[in-house]
Amino acid sequence: MDYILQPWPWFFSGPLIAFVLFLFFYFGQNFGVSSNLETLCTISGADKFSDYFKTDWRPKDWAIAFLIGLIIGGFIAANYLSNESTISLNPETIQELDKLGFKDAGKKLMPAELFSFENAFSLKGFVLLFVAGIFIGFGTRYADGCTSGHAITGLSSLQLPSLVAVIGFFIGGLIMIWILFPILF
Known part of the structure; x- marks a missing residue:
């Protein structure tokens, strides 16, 4: 079970990203987070404050599901698919990060000083x-x-x-x- 908690290797995650991209292309959509956030802003009423957001968001309603999936996936990965094992960092990198105030450098993927x-x-x-x-x-x-x-x-x-x-x-x-x-x- 511990192998599930490790970051996925490129040869597994890369083809998954390519498959998702293929699905986006197949259904005539562009993959990108910023365009989905623009849609969310338009739905939220940003078009009342800026002409940039005065677009028809209905053809992009799938963006809501994409953004919700990003949030849920990030939550699951951070809380259920992460472990507390150390990561391999060059000792010089650890020393440089320690000088910058990162006390847990090499001990966590997400240092508390930032996250x-x-x-x-x-x-x-x-x-x-x-x-x-x-x-x-x-x-x-x-x-x-x-x-x-x-x-x-x-x-x-x-x-x-x-x-x-x-x-x-x-x-x-x-x-x-x-x-x-x-x-x-």
């Missing part, structure tokens, strides 16, 4: 989440899609704008980890 309610509702955590949300929202709108939409759907359908967006996401991630992360923590 706890106490830290999320502290002033620093709230400001980080708020600013990150603004950047992610702006970037998603500017790139006309999110990382999952561009990296999975866009690249698999050989779209050049998605390649440019994914390269930009990786550059942004490198800047965050190597420059901003040490300043913030």
